Amino acid sequence: MKVGFDILKSLNLRHRGVNVISCPSCARQQFEVIKTVEVLEQRLAHITTPMTVSVIGCVVNGPGEALMTDIGFTGGGRGTHQVYINGLQHHRLKDEGIVDHLVGLVEAKAAEIEAAKAAEDSEAEADKRSPAAAVS
Numbered sequence: 001m002k003v004g005f006d007i008l009k010s011l012n013l014r015h016r017g018v019n020v021i022s023c024p025s026c027a028r029q030q031f032e033v034i035k036t037v038e039v040l041e042q043r044l045a046h047i048t049t050p051m052t053v054s055v056i057g058c059v060v061n062g063p064g065e066a067l068m069t070d071i072g073f074t075g076g077g078r079g080t081h082q083v084y085i086n087g088l089q090h091h092r093l094k095d096e097g098i099v100d101h102l103v104g105l106v107e108a109k110a111a112e113i114e115a116a117k118a119a120e121d122s123e124a125e126a127d128k129r130s131p132a133a134a135v136s
C-alpha cells in the first residue's frame with residue numbers, strides 16, 4: 001500500500017505523508033545527505049499529513065529548494081546548517097541530532113496543519129448549518 005502511495009506521490013497524483021526532496025549529494029555536501037534522508041524517511045513514516053521537506057547537501061541548491069517546501073534543511077560550512085520554515089530562514093543547526101531535530105519540526109508542523117484543517121472544517125460545517133450567517 002505504501003509503495004502505491006509513493007508512486008502516486010512521485011507523480012504528484014496523490015499526496016499523503018511527508019514528501020522528502022533531496023539532492024543526489026556530491027563532494028560538496030556538508031553532511032551525509034543520503035544516510036540522513038534514509039533514516040529521516042523511516043522516522044517520518046507515521047506522519048500522514050501532506051507536507052514537503054527538503055534535505056539538501058549545500059547552498060548550491062538548498063535555499064532554492066527550501067523556498068518551495070514546508071520545512072527545509074541545507075548543509076552549511078563548519079558543521080553549521082540552516083533550517084527553513086515555510087521557505088524562510090528560521091534557525092541554524094549543528095551537526096548533532098539532525099534527524100531528531102527535523103522529526104520534531106515535522107511533527108510540530110503536522111500538528112499545526114491538522115489543527116488549521118480541523119478549524120476550517122468546523123467553520124465550513126457551521127456555515128452549512130446556518131447559510132445566512134455565512135453570507136453576512
Ligand code: SF4
Binds near residue numbers: 024028
Ligand atoms: S546541492 Fe550541493 S551537495 Fe547537493 S548535489 Fe548539489 S552541489 Fe552537491
